Amino acid sequence: MIHIKQDFYYTVSVPASREIKIKGSRFIATLGTVSERAAAESVIKNIRKKYHDASHNCFAYRIDDSVYRYSDDGEPSGTAGKPIMDMIDKYQLVKTIVVVTRFFGGTKLGTGGLIRAYSSSAEGLIKETGRIKKPNFKSLHIHYPFDMTSKIQHLVQRYNGRIEQESNARGIIARIEILPSKLQVFIDSVMETTSAKAVIINDRED
Numbered sequence: 207m208i209h210i211k212q213d214f215y216y217t218v219s220v221p222a223s224r225e226i227k228i229k230g231s232r233f234i235a236t237l238g239t240v241s242e243r244a245a246a247e248s249v250i251k252n253i254r255k256k257y258h259d260a261s262h263n264c265f266a267y268r269i270d271d272s273v274y275r276y277s278d279d280g281e282p283s284g285t286a287g288k289p290i291m292d293m294i295d296k297y298q299l300v301k302t303i304v305v306v307t308r309f310f311g312g313t314k315l316g317t318g319g320l321i322r323a324y325s326s327s328a329e330g331l332i333k334e335t336g337r338i339k340k341p342n343f344k345s346l347h348i349h350y351p352f353d354m355t356s357k358i359q360h361l362v363q364r365y366n367g368r369i370e371q372e373s374n375a376r377g378i379i380a381r382i383e384i385l386p387s388k389l390q391v392f393i394d395s396v397m398e399t400t401s402a403k404a405v406i407i408n409d410r411e412d
């Protein structure tokens with residue numbers, strides 16, 4: 207099970223590709239990171255263009271618990287997209303896409319053979335590339351008077367967050383990133399420290 211709402215998540219370290227041959231067919235796995243559905247669909251489109259003469263461009267991607275997709279792209283149902291997705295989930299990866307391109311070599315592999323081929327193509331590349339642990343920051347925007355700047359900065363530092371600040375005529379608007387487990391206590395601390403002079407403009411999941 208993937209828990210993108212936790213403080214940290216796993217994704218792949220760098221974009222990579224790897225080719226294997228099975229009974230004459232070429233399987234080219236391509237792997238990368240994607241932060242949203244549109245980015246994943248763009249990767250798929252580009253790979254289909256690059257390998258326009260391929261027999262199949264099967265894929266799976268997972269952004270988080272609710273945003274994911276996989277496709278057999280013409281292979282028998284359940285033999286390509288789902289096995290690739292199973293490998294993404296096996297290594298608890300999110301914000302990750304794997305596309306496996308097949309150039310048919312003339313020998314049919316059968317249902318079991320296809321599942322093994324697509325699984326091993328995806329898993330081999332994931333293991334070869336390696337995964338990394340990244341902070342799953344959530345962002346919020348806060349508006350506060352100029353004289354509260356040092357207090358806000360101190361709180362961000364205390365809760366191991368990140369801050370970007372812009373000023374306007376009425377004060378500072380800051381974009382602050384905090385880990386999920388610390389978000390509510392951070393907001394409470396901001397309200398207490400500033401005597402509720404700070405205004406939470408929004409808070410959202412990135």
